[in-house]
Amino acid sequence: MSEKLKIGNKRAMFAVVFAMVTGSLLSLGNIPLAVSQPVTIPVTKIAGDIPMDAAAPIWETVPGVIVPLSGQTITTPMHPNISVKTVMVKMATNGRDIGVWANWGDQTLNETVIGPQDFRDQMAVQFPVQTSGAPPFQCMGQSGGTVNIWRWNAEWQKDLGTGVAGMWDVDQQYPSLAWDYYYEEPAGGVTYMDRNGRSSGPFNEGIWSGNILSDPNLRKSSVEDLNANGFSTLTTQTNQNVLGNGLWEPYGALKGGCCNGPTWRVVMKRTLKTGDKNDVQFLSGMTVPVAFAVWDGSNVERNGMKGISTWFSAKMPDNL
Secondary structure (H helix, E strand, C coil): CCHHHHHHHHHHHHHHHHHHHHHHHHHHCCCCCCCCCCCEEEEEECCCCCCCCCCCHHHHHCCCEEEECEECCCCCCCCCCCCCCEEEEEEEECCCEEEEEEEEECCCCCCCCCCCCCCCCEEEEEEECCCCCCCCCCCCCECCECEEEEEEEHHHHHHCCCCCCCCCCHHHHCCCCCCCCCCCCCCCCCCCCCCHHHCCCCCCHHHHCCCCCCCHHHCCCCEEEEEECCCCCCEECCCCCCEEEEEEECCCCCCCCCCCCCEEEEEEEEECCCCCCCCCCCCCCCEEEEEEEEECHHHCCCCCCCEECCCEEEECCCCC
């Protein structure tokens, strides 16, 4: 046997042993090993309402799966050097609603895009609208293969906060800002604390065009309910029926969570069935393809510049 062949055999044996040891360690910690092969995420049946707080004790009883992420390098804009490499995911149902729980490490809080240098933290869950047959392309679906995307973002979460008045705006980001005149101001102008006159007039094209990014009244929560059937086709749904809640934890570790140090923890929730043909519908005992994406604003990740997963399988419990 040649020396090169001997070295090759040793390397192959080392790779096998390393994989076995890694899998054993993760199994001891009750964390399934997520690889390129399809991995099943069990949708655990729980009693009572699905809590919107990711730190609620009931989530500690739901098994989690560590989902690996890689940089989106299929189409522009792309970002191969993502900072969030994994996200921990849990799923639960009470027979009426389904909840998706997510937890990942993030060293910085990024919750505004007011400044041109700012980008927000985000997390998305994707399902095919048609759950039978092979799933569509994992990156935004394809023609004839529409996907339903639930996208949580930290900026909308901030807009729900106390003192934001519906939407974090330029004058809050830059308190010393001064202005001369806004065309939509009522007679006599507006005071610093009265921002309504500057946000609802006919010169606010975003609101008048029905843009959910401009009008917080169109939002139901910090999650946007969307559809796509290929690159550059992302569309906001008319009916927003997904609830969401996220909290950035700067200290310690979340019990039952993914990691130590600063983390995001997010919960998204929706009824199992809706009357919207553009929504994924969840049935008893079915298996639903599901994929995930995470953006780290501090790493200038936005739009297609994100960490993405492959398709996983979410297994609904029987007899709901």
